[in-house]
Every structure is written in structure tokens, then in C-alpha cells.
Amino acid sequence: MSSSHNADSKMATSGVNQPKPPRYYPIPPGDLTGNAKKGMHLEEIELYVLGGYHPVHIGDVLDGKYEVAHKLGSGGFATVWLCLDTVLHRWKAVKILAAEHSSESCPEIKFKEILGDSKFVAIPERHFWIDGPNGRHLALVLPVLGPSISKTRDLVPDIAGIRKICYQLAESLHYLHSKNICHADFRPSNILHRMHSIDSLTKEQLWELLGSPTSMEHRERITTIKRDDPRPNAPLYVVRSADMRRLHDWIITDEISIIDFGIAFEATKQPEKKTSIPIPFAAPELLFGGLQSTSTDIWSLACSIFRLHS
Incomplete structure (x- = not known):
């Protein structure tokens, strides 16, 4: 009897019989698979677990003053939100890193002093921390930018405009390398158009331009496999990323x-993280186990220029 009890205790403490964290899916099931998922620009809802994304709802107030108005985008390490600074009445982008990728040694904080206020890079103006159900998250406050240059053909259809963009690509990468910084993920989706100030626009005016994130057209409800409320680890719904091209030429x-x-x-040190750059922009040596360097950045620059002209 005692032996059986001890065996059960060992299994419990080892985690063998511990329940797995729930996986989250939208309603109806399958809406986030295949091409539909890519077209809707939704984050990976399975990452709303311990160590993953911080759950955010439209209308949430972050750090006591940043009111969430829309979603700007997401990636494997973070979600990015369009927020109104209710104290200064200015629009900001707030990037919330997944808990397991949040640390004081974050490169975007580390390089802030080195890069200063250069026009070539979007560096955090400040940062703060969020304690949530999935852990402790680093949040970076950034300027609001437009769409990526991967959409440039829609915005700058003439060859002269394309060439101007390409010149800036070379100029900006030269600036980074002159500061001894290797970007390691230099590609069109990480290069955005700058915008004129939108601080004069109200939330309602922005929603009119970008589409309301509260409408069913722009969000998908989340539930668990058992059809339970997904909170606290996940939000009640995920929001489609705003299409910043809708802000027009003005x-x-x-x-x-x-x-x-x-x-x-x-650039003079070994990279701490493995590259995640897609193959179309990766230098050949990276495909054979080589390390990122300023040379691989330059290869990515050439691929980006080719992509803009093709």
C-alpha cells in the first residue's frame, strides 16, 4: 500500500499525469488553417499559453495610459497594437513580446543608445513591463509606421519611386553596419513606410479608415476544444491586422x-540567436549552417532590391 502510494506521488511530481495546457481554436473550427489564415493576418492562437503571448482586447489600457485601438501585426515572438497615449494624446505602436522572449537584454533596448533617433530605424521610445496570466512581458513603445515595402508596388508604381526606396535600403543598411550592428533579418516585411503624423485623427476616424476592430468582419472569436471560455490565458477573440495601405497617399x-x-x-561578436530569415532572402552560407554577418545582410539587401523590381 505504501509502495503504491509512493509510486503515485512520484508520477504526480514528475508531471507525467499532469494535464496539458489547453489548445485554442476559433469558431468555427478550421478557420485558421491554410490560405484563409494567411489572408486574415491573425496570430498563432496556440501561442496564448504560459511563456507565450499576452492576451489583449480592444479597449484595454496598458501601463495606465496606452488605450488599445487596433492591431497592427504579429509574429512568432510578439503582437503589435495601435494605441492612443491618453496622456499626451498621441498615437503609438506598442509591441508586446511573448513572455519567454522578454528580457532586459532585448536588442531593441540594447541598441537604442547606439542608434539614437536615426530616421532609418524604428527604435523604442520607452518600454514597460506587463505581468499577465502567461508570464512577464516586455512592451516596447514605438512610432506608428505604414505598410511594409512588400506592398510598395501598390503605393509607388513608378520606377523612380522604386529606385528611391532601393537607395534608402542601401543607405539604411550602411548606417547599421557603420554602427557595428548586423540586423540578421533584413527583408521587405521588416522595412516599413514612414507616415505623416496621425495624432490629429480620433479613434473613430481611424476606424473609419482602417475598419472597426470590434466588427465581426475584423475579428474571430476563440474557444477551447471543450467550448469553454479561453480566458485568462487567451483573449475572447483575435483581431485581424489593420491594412495600413488604407491610410492613403496623404x-x-x-x-x-x-x-x-x-x-x-x-557585428564583431557571434550572434546569440539562430536566423529566422526566409530562404528567398537568406545568403547561401546560412543554408549550410553558416552564421549571420554583415555579408549576409548585404545578400538580403540585394534580394530585397530584386524583389521590389520583380
């Missing part, structure tokens, strides 16, 4: 800023 400019320094590193 707000979007033909100048650019580089974003996402999550795997950037000092």
Missing part, C-alpha cells in the same frame, strides 16, 4: 524605417 510617405531588431547583434 499619410503614407515614400521614406522608410527598418523594424524588428529582435535577433540583431554586434
Whole structure:
């Protein structure tokens, strides 16, 4: 009897019989699979678990003053939200990192002093921490930018405009390398158009332009497999990313800023993280186990320029 009890205790403490965290799916099931998922620009809802994303709802107030008005985007390491600074009445982008990727040594904080207020890069203006059900999350406050240059053909259809963008790509990468920084993920989706100020626009005016994130057209409800409330780990719904191209030419400019320094590193040191750059922009040596470097950045620059002209 005692032996059986001890065996049960060992199994319990080892975690063998511990319940797995729930997986989250939208209603109806299957809406986030295949091409539909890519077209809707929704984050990976399975990442709303311990160590993953922080759950956010439209109308939430972050750090006591940033009111969430829309979603700007998401990636494997973070979600990005369009927020109104209710104290200064200015629009900001707030990037909330997944808990397991949040640390004081974040490259975007580390390189802030080195890069200063350069027009070529989007560097956090400040940062704060969020304690949530999935852990402790680093939040970066950034300027609001337009769509990526992967959409440039829609915004700058003439060859002269494309060439201006390409010149800025080379100029911006040269600036980073002159500061001894290797970006390591240099590609069109990480290079955004800068915008004129939108601080004069109200939330309602922005919703009219971008679409309301509270409408069923722009969000999908979440439930668990057992059809339970997904909170606290996941939000009640996920929001489609705003299409910033809808802000038109009178707000979007033909100048650019580089974003996402999550795997950037000092060029004279070994990279701490493995590259995640897609194959179309990866230098050949990376495909054979080589390390990122300023040379691989330059290869990515060439691929990006080719993509813009093709």
C-alpha cells in the first residue's frame, strides 16, 4: 500500500499525469488553417499559453495610459497594437513580446543608445513591463509606421519611386553596419513606410479608415476544444491586422524605417540567436549552417532590391 502510494506521488511530481495546457481554436473550427489564415493576418492562437503571448482586447489600457485601438501585426515572438497615449494624446505602436522572449537584454533596448533617433530605424521610445496570466512581458513603445515595402508596388508604381526606396535600403543598411550592428533579418516585411503624423485623427476616424476592430468582419472569436471560455490565458477573440495601405497617399510617405531588431547583434561578436530569415532572402552560407554577418545582410539587401523590381 505504501509502495503504491509512493509510486503515485512520484508520477504526480514528475508531471507525467499532469494535464496539458489547453489548445485554442476559433469558431468555427478550421478557420485558421491554410490560405484563409494567411489572408486574415491573425496570430498563432496556440501561442496564448504560459511563456507565450499576452492576451489583449480592444479597449484595454496598458501601463495606465496606452488605450488599445487596433492591431497592427504579429509574429512568432510578439503582437503589435495601435494605441492612443491618453496622456499626451498621441498615437503609438506598442509591441508586446511573448513572455519567454522578454528580457532586459532585448536588442531593441540594447541598441537604442547606439542608434539614437536615426530616421532609418524604428527604435523604442520607452518600454514597460506587463505581468499577465502567461508570464512577464516586455512592451516596447514605438512610432506608428505604414505598410511594409512588400506592398510598395501598390503605393509607388513608378520606377523612380522604386529606385528611391532601393537607395534608402542601401543607405539604411550602411548606417547599421557603420554602427557595428548586423540586423540578421533584413527583408521587405521588416522595412516599413514612414507616415505623416496621425495624432490629429480620433479613434473613430481611424476606424473609419482602417475598419472597426470590434466588427465581426475584423475579428474571430476563440474557444477551447471543450467550448469553454479561453480566458485568462487567451483573449475572447483575435483581431485581424489593420491594412495600413488604407491610410492613403496623404499619410503614407515614400521614406522608410527598418523594424524588428529582435535577433540583431554586434557585428564583431557571434550572434546569440539562430536566423529566422526566409530562404528567398537568406545568403547561401546560412543554408549550410553558416552564421549571420554583415555579408549576409548585404545578400538580403540585394534580394530585397530584386524583389521590389520583380
